[in-house]
Amino acid sequence: DGGITQSPKYLFRKEGQNVTLSCEQNLNHDAMYWYRQDPGQGLRLIYYSQIVNDFQKGDIAEGYSVSREKKESFPLTVTSAQKNPTAFYLCASSGRQGSDEQFFGPGTRLTVL
């Protein structure tokens, strides 16, 4: 999976709880991204970060938060404000923002019970 790890692979949470998904890369990439994928759908951008200590909202940022304290790490928190959090979450990184290949992790499948 191209030097990007995501953990855990499966995650279960109760309604009303916050949960944090981990994403780590050892590719020395500046840019990192979080996507959400629902069954039979494409990838929708949640947040992205072009550099340490900076990040921008994507198309569906409501109910999510991120941090980028280290170049290698870009954790995503799914908060209780996210109305429908059950989905497959994918993290990616790229050497340059936007106009470059993104390398994806294996994904985390989050299920809200």
Next chain:
Amino acid sequence: GESVGLHLPTLSVQEGDNSIINCAYSNSASDYFIWYKQESGKGPQFIIDIRSNMDKRQGQRVTVLLNKTVKHLSLQIAATQPGDSAVYFCAESNQAGTALIFGKGTTLSVSS
């Protein structure tokens, strides 16, 4: 708004046939396009990419064609194999050049 779409959600072919997966994009200013393959329960894998200053690019058994006039992108897979069965996504760079916009995907099924 910006969007990337595919013409067909599913494509079924016989082993050994050539496959063509199509994609229409809306942002005429996009300068970068990419195709990914995603197997069930896994992250997308890079197949091939192309920049807007090119019309065609070839890889191993795959070719990407870019028609900027009609904003159309296609992926051709030669001698399709059962292992090619997956969902294929096209993506384009967004207007700001800061992220990729993904289409909904085409499911390719290869029967032997």
